[in-house]
Amino acid sequence: MTGEKIEVVGICYVTMEVHGHRVEEVPLYVVQGNGPALFGRDWLHFAKFDWKNLAVNHLHSGILKTSKLEELLRKYGVRKDAKPIFYKARTVPYAIRDAVNAELKRLELDGIIEKVDYSEWAAPIVPVSKDNGSIRICGNFKVTINRYVENPEHPMPNPDELYQRLNGGKTFSKLDLSQAYQQVELDEESRKYVTINTPLGLYRYTRLPYGVSAAPQLFQSLMDQVLQGVPCGCNIDDISLTGRTEAEHLHNLEKVLERFHINGLKLDASPKGLGAVLSHITSNGERPIAYASRMLTPTERNYYSQIEREGLAIIFGLRKFHQYLYGRKFTLITDNKSLSYILGPRKGIPVLAAVRIQRWAIQLAAYDYDIELLVSSDNGNADALSRLPLPDCDSDASDKLVNWTQEATAFNMHQVNSLPVTAKSVARETLHDAVLARTLYYTRNGWPDSEDIAQELKTFHSRQREFSIEEGCLLWGAWVVIPSRYRIQILEELHGGHPGIVRMKGLARLHVWWPNIEKDIENTVQGCSACQATQPMPTRAEGNPWKWPSGPWKRVHVDFAGPFLGQMYLIMIDAYSKWPEVDPMKSVTTMNTIEIMRQVFAQHGVCVELVSDNGRVLH
Secondary structure: OOOOOOOEEEEEEEEEEEOOEEEEEEEEEEEOOOOOOOOOHHHHHHHOOOHHHOOOOOOOOOOOOOOEOHHHHHHOOEOOOOOOOEOOOOOOOHHHHHHHHHHHHHHHHOOOEEEOOOOOOEEEEEEEEOOOOOEEEEEOHHHOHHHHEOOOOOOOOOHHHHHHHOOOOOEEEEEEEOOOHHHOEOOHHHHHHHEEEEOOEEEEEOEOOOOOOOHHHHHHHHHHHHOOOOOOEEEOOEEEEEEOOHHHHHHHHHHHHHHHHHHOOOEOOOOOEEEEEEEEEEOOEEEEEEEEEEEOOHHHHHHOOHHHHHHHHHHHHHHHOHHHHOOOEEEEEEOOHHHHHHOOOOOOOOOOOOHHHHHHHHHHOOOEEEEEEOOHHHOHHHHHHHHOOOOOOOHHHHHHHHHHHHHHHHHHHHHHHOOOOOHHHHHHHHHHOHHHHHHHHHHHHOOOOHHHOOHHHHHHHOOHHHEEEEOOEEEEOOEEEOOHHHHHHHHHHHHOOOOOHHHHHHHHHHHEEOOOHHHHHHHHHHOOHHHHHOOOOOOOOOOOOOOOOOOOOOEEEEEEEEEEOOEEEEEEEEOOOOOEEEEEEOOOOHHHHHHHHHHHHHHHOOOOEEEOOOOOOOO
């Protein structure tokens, strides 16, 4: 008891039911603040609990069904005396300018920011380098909107509170939300206040941005609502949970993930290392023999695609445990569905797979194995090692692994360097290409489900297993994916000497690819007057004229004409005399056609041969 007075906003009367006992008109007090609901003594008086046998079976709490913070933003909005402040864009250093522009394009493609032509508010941006070499864009809102924001008084958890919630636990999990603030949608009215001025123009956030002073409290309030009633500790986007037993720990973890799924929140699964576990089956179940892990190199983190990193983990495990596995039948377990298909022992080496994966498939052919797909939740031992890798693990084995992939890297670089544009130019324009920038991002970080893919990315999604990255350039199999800016230049290079459609396609298949490239080659050749002038003339088709009939009314041609003046006409022409019979028809039916022909044949006689176009009425 603190003696602090609680201001009552109002009171309402509700119906309470406990163990089938229904009580009408129970008072429910509404007070100021964001604290948990309290079960008061007046309710205990009505409830009549059996305290000796009391157990909580289900605790139903209000879950925020949407990620929008409209109600909170209305309550903790901008002061009425706020005056718009506009800052011009700051100069971005040359070394990170391409990375900043690429991040802005990614944010726009993902719907986190949207382009605007005019705004009364504008804050400069502050690029922040992350550990993996990428860039995070933050708005410097302290010079604009932060001075006018009414910050919510929501309590932030301190370490003592978090430790108390984890007290008594035996096993622990720590979850991290991906792009935490940016999973929260802003209402339309609030977006104008979080406009940023960038080298690419004005953008405004559609999601809660980093740099707004109220963001931590708003997000913590949201997370407290989402995780209400779940035994875990939450500090903004870091969630820690435990259990006194492994079963209780997994149960708590499942409840947290279920809440995330309901509210559309996503976890951060960015790779940091490789992990492998060698185990065997005993009478007591699966038991580990050895573990291995290591950090990914900067090149592997930045330029390997998601599927290549998954394949790299498999090859790393094979190299590490080669002395145990070679010459024995074993089962290779992975949680990557694409790899279970590509590297299957009964599958041929895919022609269009990434070059590194082709090399690894060749190496795997020396082993006798079956491959098994296991969902990520059941592959926790290897997954944990990859997320908490050793800083260095068996450098000799790692060197052998790197040497094995050098041939693939050299081949990829040869493909890129054989182009009439430089690799650096292709990489830069790939980041500026709206479709390829997103394809590059998904290739590096993993593709979403097909139903979540935009229409313009469907072509790339169907080839997701076959993409790789080399020096920032996207490759499909052994072909460099050309950004839209250089496609005309590549077509002109292929068209040099006017080799024709077939040879141009053959040259293109050696080096480059983009969607509809073959159609673009055909249009290039068909639009070239020199190519058309030297085009070989098509073989002249032999005529097939009708034989001249031996007399009148031997062969009659029949068809319909119209509509003309509101009706159709049945036309019958004698092939010998060219005599026409034209009869109007208000309704074109088989019966009406038979009746007219019967009258014509009664007048001129029945013809020997009747010719038509086999129309529906004449069929």
